[in-house]
Structure formats: C-alpha cells, structure tokens
Amino acid sequence: MIDRNATIDGMQVSIHADETVLEAATRVGVTIPTLCKGRDLSPEGGCRLCLVEVEGTSRPQAACHTKLADGMVIRTATDRIESLRRDILDLTLSAHPDQTFDASSPQTEFEELLAQYDLHRSSYPDRAMPATLDQTHPYLRYDPSRCILCRRCIDACESIQGQFVFSIESRGIQSSLCYGDDDSFLDSGCVACGACVDRCPTAAITDIDRIARVKSDRVTRTTCGYCGVGCQIDVRSRDGRITEIGGAKDAVVNRGHLCAKGRYAHAYQSADDRLTQPLLRNGEHLEPVSWDEAIDWVSTRILSIGKRWGPDALGVFTSSRSTNEAAYLLQKMFRGIIGTNNIDCCARVCHSSTALALRTVTGTGAASASYEDIELAKCIVIAGANPTEAHPVVGSRIKQAVLDGAKLIVIDPRRIELAEYATCFLPLRPGTNVALFNAMAKLLIESGQVDVRYLEERVDGWSELEKFVEGLSLEQSAQTCGVAPDRIADAAQILGEVGPALFVHGLGLSELTQGTESVMTLCNLGMLTGSIGKPGAGMLPLRGQNNVQGNADMGAMPNLVTGYQSVQDSGVRERVGSIWNATIPTRPGKTIPEMIDAAAAGEIRGLWIQGEDVAQSDPNETHVRSALNNLELLVVQELFLSETAQYADLVLPAAGALEQDGTFTNGERRIQRVRAAVEPPGQARPDWEVARNVACALGAHWTYSCADDVMTEIAAVAPAIFGGVAFDRLGDDGLQWPCPDRTHPGTRRVHESEFIRGRGQLICVEHIASPEHSVDGFPYLLITGRVLEHYNVGTMTRRTPNRTLRAEDTLEIHVRDAAREGIVDGSRVDIESQWGSTNVVAQVSQRVQPGHVFLSFHFPETHTNRLTGPQRDAKSNCPEYKVTAVRLRTPETQSPPA
Amino acid sequence: MIIVPYVTGYLSEHYADDDFRTLSAYKAKGGFEGLKKALAMEPEEVVEIMKSAGLRGRGGAGFNAGMKWSFMPKDTDRPKVLVCNGDESEPGSFKDRLIMERGPLQILEGILIAAWAVGASKAFIYIRGEYKEPIRCLEAAVKELYGARLCGENVMGKKGFNIDIVVHSGAGAYICGEETGLLESLEGKKGQPRKKPPFPAQFGAFGLPTTVNNIETFAHAPYILDRGVDWFRGFGTEKSPGTTLYGVSGHVERPGLFELPLGTPLREVIGHAGGVRGGRRLKGVIPGGMSMPILTPNDIDVPMADEFLSERGTHLGTGGVMVMDETTCMVRVACVVSYFFRDESCGQCTQCREGTGWINKICERIEQGRGTQQDMKLLEDVPAMMEGQTICAFADAAAWPIQGLMRHFRDDFEAHIREHKCPYPESFEL
C-alpha cells in the first residue's frame, strides 16, 4: 500500500479520512488563524481568514472547509497569505466604529487576532456609527456594534442547544444578526444556556454578570446544585463573592454546556435574606442564638423526647440538595444514636415508585444507562418527563440526537417542547400509563417484534405476559388513555423496528397511584425490545434534584441503610452496626407521608427537616401545615426562612451547594465532587458538620474532620457499590457506581451481561384508575410540574433574575376549555379540588389537551399543593401529584344568575 | 416583448410563430426528434455526444455541458435531480426570458434528454419570481407534456424512464442564480451559496446528486441530438461551438436579441442592433452581462467567444452586450454597478460583504466630487482582495467590472477627483 500524505508548511502529514486542512494543521501543531470556525462548531466558511495556499491552484483555499487530500502541498503563512489576512481583518474592522475593539489589551479572540496582526485602527475612512445595545434580557446582552457576523452564535444555538434563536436579517452590508421574528433577546426563544456567549469571538453577546469584567482570583470546579443532571461547573469568584459560573469544557456530563439555572441563577447565594445564624423560638419569635447554645438545646430536646416517647417519636427528612456525606451522617445519627429508622428523603415524593419498580424487576433502583447513551440511541422514548425544561442539558442532548436522526416517541399528556421533534407523540390522559404500555406490549408481542433471544436468555415471565396481553383489548386501552389505536400502533411499530430503545422517564410515571406499576410496565417494553443493558438503550429515569439519587444511595430510606442494604437483614445490621459501633433498629421506619400523618396524629413528636420545604412542596398542604403545627420539636436546616422554617423551633443556617465540600450523585449514578467555591455567609455551616456536632452532643465520638473522612466510611459500609469510591479517585468526572473496589473503573451500564437480580422480571398488571379520575363535579384533571426558569419551590431561583424571565406560576388551560369557561389569557381563576382551593392566573395554551390543566408550584403564593390530595401509590407511598380532579370558577361563573 | 429578428441559427428560427409553444407545432418543426434519438441510445452515449459537441454552458461560466453531465454518480440508488436555472438576474441579460416565452418546449426536451443521460427522476425549473409570463409559459408547456405522456412515468413508452418536472418560482435575489444559492432557495431556505466541495453532483438539491444547467444550455441539446455533432460544430468556433442569443442594450439604435454564431465579431453584433445611437462615438462595451469587465473601442473587432474575450481580460458571460457612447460617465457606471453588487451580496464572506459596501461608498464619493487619492488606492486594493477568495464567484463578479473600469477609464475617475465634481452632464442614463 502506498503511504498517502500531504505537506503542510514543509511537514509531512498523513491523511485521515474526512479531515480538513485546519484539523490536520492543528494536529501537527500548525496554527491557522480562524474567526468564523468555533472550536467545537462546524465551519461557517465566511470569514475567509483561514485561507491557505495550495500548490497547483491559483486561488487560496479555506482551511476550515477544505479536506486534506493526497499530495496536497500547503503553505499556511506565506507573505501573500499573511497580508491577505491582515486585509481581511482590516475590512472586518472597517464595519465598526473606532474604539469598539481594543487590540492593545486584548480581551476577546478577535482582539487577540487584531493584536497579532498589529491592527489598532481600520484604514478605512468614514466608518459606521455605533448601534443600539440590546439589554432587555436579565442575563444576556447583545451589542450589535461589536458583531462581526461570524455566525458562530447561530451554529452554537442550533447545534448545541437546539433553540434556533438567531438568524441573519437582510444581506450584504445590510446583514445583521437578528432573533428571527422577535424584537429583543428577552422576547426571543432564548433559554439562556449561554452557549452563544461562550463562542462569540468579540463579546458582542455577553453575560450581563460578566460585563463589569471583575477579574476573578479563584476558579473552583464543582457540581451544579440544581437538577439531577449533575453538570460540572467552573465557579469564578473574587473576595469570597461569585463573579461568574461557566460550564466545565471537558466534563463528560455536560461538555461545557449549562442551562439558565446552573449558569446564571446564583444570586440567591448572596441574597440579603440568607440565614446567617441559628434561630431559636421564643414564643412567637425566632431569636438568634450561638451554635453552642443551639446544639446544646437540640440535643437535650432530642434526648428528652426519645426518653419520654421512645425513639420512634423522632424522625428525619434528609435533603436531596445536600451532600452524600450530610445524608449519610444524618441517617447514621438517627439509626445508630437515636435508634429509629424514621428516615426518608424527598425521593419519596418523586422517584420512589421508579426506584422501587426498577429494583423489583431489574435488581437495582437506578438508571441502567448513562447520558452518553443518548448519542448512541437509535430510538428514544420519553415518558412522563419534560427534559428541555426540567433537565435542560439532557434535554438539549436528546434534541440534538433527534436532529441527527434518532427516532423519538413522546408519551406525555402535554405537548412538551420535544413533542415537536417527535416521530410519534402520544398525548395520553394523565395516570393511564399502565394501559398504554400494556397495549404497546400487546402489539409488540403479537407482531412478533420482540427480542426472542434476550427474553429467553435473560428474562422471566414472558409466557405469562403473552397470555396476559391476549386478554387485553387494544380499543379499550386506547379508550382509557385517550389516544387513537393507530397512534399506539405507530409507536409500537417504531419501537419494534428501530429498538433497542432508550427509555427516558420522569415523574409523570412515578407520581401516580399506579406509579410503581407505570414504571414496571415501561420496563416490560424495555425487556421485550431487549433494551436494558445495551449500548444506546436502557432505562434512564431523570432524577429531579441534584442529589436525590445520592440521598437514596446513602440510606435516607426507612427500610434501607447505606447502599440499599435492608435493615431487616440481621447480617447487614450486624456488619454495619459493628462499623458504627451501634445497634441498628430492626423495624423499618416511616416514609415522609407516613411521618406527616403520624405527626398530625401526635405519634411523631420531633422532626428534623434538612433543606426541604414540605409546607410548599408536599401534597395536601393544609394537612401538612397542621402536622407541622402539632410537633413538639421541629428542627430545620435551611438557606432561607422557608415556609416550613416558619414552623420551626430551631432553625439552623445551612451552607449552600457552592459553599461546601462533599459529593453529589447524579441521575446516571455518577458520584461527583462538590467543592466550596466561596465561604458560607455568617455562621452558616455545611450540613454534614452540623450532623457531626449534634451527634457528638448526643454522646457519640465522631471524629470526621472533612467530607473525605465520611466517604471513606461510606465505602466500608457499602462495599458492593461504593467500595472503590474515594475522594482521591473522583477527579473531574467522578465515578459511576457500582464501583466495588479501588481498581474498578465504575459502571457505565448496569445489567450488561445479566440483570443484577439474576433474571429480569416481566410484570402482568392491569390499569386501575386513580380515585381522582372520575370525581363528580370536578371535570378537569390537574397536572403539576416544573418550568424551565424555576427549580422546585423556587427557594433559590425566586431570589435570582430568573424572576424576570418568569414572575409567577400560571395555569395552562386549553383554548377550547378556556372559551367554555369564559377564561381569557392572563385572567385570574379560582381552582378547586376536593382537598383545597387556590386562585391563579390562567394561561390559555395548546400545550395541554382539552380537559387537562397544568400548574407549576414554584411560588408559595400559588399554593399549588393545597389542590393535590392524599392519594398515594400503595407500594412506594409516592404521592399523586400528577392527577387531581379539579373545577374552575371565574368571576362570571361565580356571580349569581340574573 | 418584441421578438427581435432572428439572424442566423436554429434556436429562435420559429420564435415569431406563437404556435411554436404548442406541442403539435413544436413537433411539426422537428420537436422531440432529438429526444427520440437519445432514447434509442444508452445514456452514456448521449453524454459522450454532448461532450464531443462541446456545448458550453450559457449561464455565464461556459463549462462543457456534457462534461458536467458525466460528473453525476453512476452507481448510486439515490434519486438524481436536474435543475434548470432560469433565475436570469444578471443586469444586461434577457435571453433566457425569450427562450422561456417563445420556445419552452425546447427547454423541456433538453431537460428530458439530460434526464435520460444522467438518470434523473426529478427536474426543477427555477425561474425568477418577476418572470410571470415565462413561468406561465413553462407551466403550460409542462402541463401539455404530462397530458401527452412526454413526462411522468415511462416517457415515450420507455419502460422505467420516469421524470417529473416542477416549475418553481424564485423568491427574488441575484444570488439565487448562483447554483448553490439556487439550491438553498429551492429547498426553501435563504438563498446563500454553499461551501464547495461538495459540488452539486455529490450533494445537490435536498442532498441528492444534482446537475444544474442554464435555460439556454438545455435548449440547445435537442438540436445536437437530432442534427448531430458535426452540424452543431458548423456554427461558432472550435472552442465555442453553436450559436447564442446576444442581447444588445444601451446606446444602440435597436436594442434586442440576435441569434448569431459564437465568435461573431463585436462590431457585427452591435451592427445588428443598428450601431451606436445617433451616430455617436463608442466609449465602452460590457460584453457579457454586468459582472464582466468592460471593453474599449480598440476591441471592436474581437470575436465574441470566451477564448478571445479572455485574452482581453474579460468574458462572454451571458452574452448581454451593453453599449456605452461617448456621453457616458464611467464613474457613474461604476456607481450603478457597485450599487447593484452591494445590494445583492449574500453577506457571508467578509471581503464580499464589506468590500462591495466600500466599493460603492467610494464610487459614490468620487462621483459626488468628494473623492481622494486614498479612494483610488482603495478602489484598486479592495477588488483585488475580493477576487478568487470567497465561497462563490459573486465576489469576482463584483470586483471585475470595477477593475475593468479602473484599468481602462482611470482618467474619468481622476477628473472627478481633480475637479471635485462630475464633468459629465446630468442627462446621463445607462
């Protein structure tokens, strides 16, 4: 074979398939100046700065979009080329007023090029006047005077975020960057991901918080404290204040990308109303006390309640926002020192059904797949999740995968953004997933589109399921879910033909009376198509909060101690007990809803609530508030005086995600480092430290001096899944559990060769309607959920300019229903369920189906959870947030008939 | 439109006859004989015949049409596409319009021959939006073809020869005439030229292998197939065989289109238009549409074929001959030309976007008597940095005419700068 190669500046260069001259030059260390080609973007080809000479052609060629071919002789920096480049830069500069750019102290890529070519002023006379700044957006600013029309932002917005915000208006010298049909950044479809900002070579698009150009003196790599995607961030700070946050470029989770929350919404960190000292109740008031006093007081109260009413009169909710180390120590304190298993975390009210279902049928209650499977997937099924809003960075990866050709099936009552990209969209009635998934299973089985080998080798229950689906009627199922039978057939056909598939699912499956069954029947589809454990396929539940996965992993569950080990297993109790030097109680404790009921009934007398605003976030708000009122002792660890904290006897000021050390575990089981970027304000302290100090006051001899020490113990307590985890191994991208020993690289995909539980289990279960499905006099079904701009109860995001992006919760209602009810966009409506009522602003929309309404729960004044009721999944105890029967009243319908 | 006297050739022989646009009359004049002969051959043979006929593309670049057809991939099961370029937006060009209005079936027969030769199953005729009448004529002709089963499935009874023809109305920009700008526009996007490679033969309309030819190029093909290569080569020059429709405009007595063999001397071409108006003296001639550099009276005997024109620093382009007499202010010409290109650049490339803007600004300044020697230098430098360095040939088209004017009529520019005003009377019109 003849060696094929080319020459660049006299160097022999081998030919790689499809490589451009620019890429080859970069590979061999030759730098070719570029303007319109961004590092991770495709060539635009317009700036012409990368022109090089190719022997044998009279015209110079653009290195960024010319493929290197055999025998090419390339010169990248001849006098002619260099003077050409200077001319091009001069022409580029000629379109801008003087002093727009500063080549003497270059701050941007473009200015660096100007400096390199010693261009301080354009040689063209009579140049343009500055154009008007667009400062409408709370985070982003566009300065047309600085725009050189390189179009990188257009490509970034399309190919990274998938938002298609920008285009070029007009042509020739009239060309200008515009936001499609919209007039301003604020009105545009921008979701404030910042991808364009990071790639703009002139700082024409900038972050508002970066304009002041405060030089940061510190960069801290850590994990974002918002959703469960677990993006890696670089936090810049100066004098203990955060100056800016950027995506870590090399991170496997997010590759430099972030969302509006992670990148921009950090103002809460320095909000005026942060809690800075412990507050102790004195009658009506909460009064500042010292930490010593606080710890002394709380340990005495705990001991006395324990002594008087027994340890099970106490309970704890650990925080999904806090670190693994904090969750681990709190559950250890309650189990090992106080002696109760009354330990739970907010996973109860979100993904407990998911975890239970996955554990039952596969053997582990977490994602089988990783985010990297998104790009490998040929078929993606999204069920009961709205990733582009609730998990934006994963959402944009899914969107890109679909734009690249993956098939997408969206199963959701609402026309979520990704429904617009779907090959097949099934807008089902909320709470009818089981009927739908069973129907799809029937179609797959009956058309023979199942992975026979996979089923035979790896799965139990196939013949039972075959028999079970025989008895189902497609028409009847279709009727139940409100989706046409041929739509269901289309979806099944795509799944059958294109699968294995990646199943991305969320709370729309879990938070139902049939939550566990919803996920189990989805797993049926995963197994029938041979998807679980395969590359580009499997189960990928999207975890809501930054460390909700970790809280469950750490044992913040009433029946499971660290690493999903059952408290009912005497071996476990003995082994863990000997490490702890304590006795672990045998009887499983209560879940969050049970603890709240028990508090209302006076059975639980003392609760420790770490960073969770149950008074706003938990269903049946009125009931929750009366339970809190009934407690003898309520300790709340918080950033702010939340709705819940107002009921507290002792409020402990907590350090936020950006202020402490430890680890978070994301939705793909990746344990990642959290590092303090700034000091907590005042006397606020990391949660794990507080747990340690209270434990010591209760008589324990805990000697952990840093989060690292805690992780060492976690690895020893749960060696099967964390044995190999240690801070020194976590590096930049962490480790995915299971990771049993120090040589283990972590696990990208679980159940690869066999299921953790041995064989996978197919489940036969019928759809059972929720009691909320047909309540006389309450004709609408309410779905609750989140929106892009805010995060859960909004404690953090409401204290940031995200408020400008969205100032209130709104009730989405279908145009037809709105017309019937006499509701106009923006008007106020009373909404009422059997459990409570509230008054909200209506948003007339086509995103919801007729008969359904949607309401988010980010603002306390909305009182969304006064509407949600006591219904729960019997298996997981997960509340039903996703289906509530409601009725609507407008001022007109209220007025008495004339 | 007045049909200007057919002079010598074959394309426009029957253009005076309204019926020539109907299938029966067209057939009576020998129409579809070329296609019939082509269908009796293997596609490769048709391509070979076209290659040896040496028909040069009439859209401006003059590339051998048969050669272009041979670039279409052969072993592919992807559908192939033909695109007929009827955008005709070059100022000074109006020949395609006449062909579309008077000989639509010539174009369609040419397309069918090409479809057979390259294996295309879909053809788009992209016509500039302002050309309402041509669009109507072609739509009517296509309809008639479908009726007569001369397009659609199994054309002329040839099993498996399926070709659909679509007439597409353009959305109005000069750059949509550039073939890849056209393809973008055809796909419903903003008309912006694509980076090449890949060329249309690999990645064309909707990503499919595509050949783009000009209206006139297609119209010649039936005659070549019907009457043979030798007959065709009997017209024109060795390197530029056949006839073309020279469109003569400007300061002549009788502007119009004249079909003449390629290589006809410029003097004769202008002569058919009645010579320079009012017996005035000739000052300059743009030989092939506004993007081509200007000729001077010294060039009056140049044979009007590309190989001779390129020796004089210009090209045949689209054969749109623009005649200017002694009253013409060449700075004003530069203003008009540069205004057009400034307005029509798509704006992707730095040199083209900013360069066309500066050229126009400077020309206007000089015309208004505010020019300086620095402007003269810029008028030399800016076109030089535009030529041959951009995504498409538009930048060349914008630079060349200015370079030509500066080369031959520098005195006009200097006079403006010296006198701080335009030395020509106001009455000027181009």
Ligand SMILES: Cc1cc2nc3c(=O)[nH]c(=O)nc-3n(C[C@H](O)[C@H](O)[C@H](O)COP(=O)(O)O)c2cc1C
């Ligand atoms: C700026 C620009 C404008 C063009 N406009 C036209 C046009 O209006 N009509 C046309 O046939 N070709 C036009 N062309 C040439 C086309 O790009 C293409 O070469 C031609 O359609 C090919 O057909 P031909 O080979 O039959 O000439 C233009 C080229 C450029 C660079």
Ligand code: SF4
């Ligand atoms: S911030 Fe993100 S979504 Fe907004 S315009 Fe830039 S790339 Fe697009």
Ligand code: SF4
């Ligand atoms: S805003 Fe920045 S990235 Fe976008 S075109 Fe202008 S200079 Fe380029």
Ligand code: SF4
């Ligand atoms: S040369 Fe001009 S018209 Fe052609 S692509 Fe570049 S900017 Fe557009």
Ligand code: FES
């Ligand atoms: S970097 Fe190649 S053309 Fe801009």
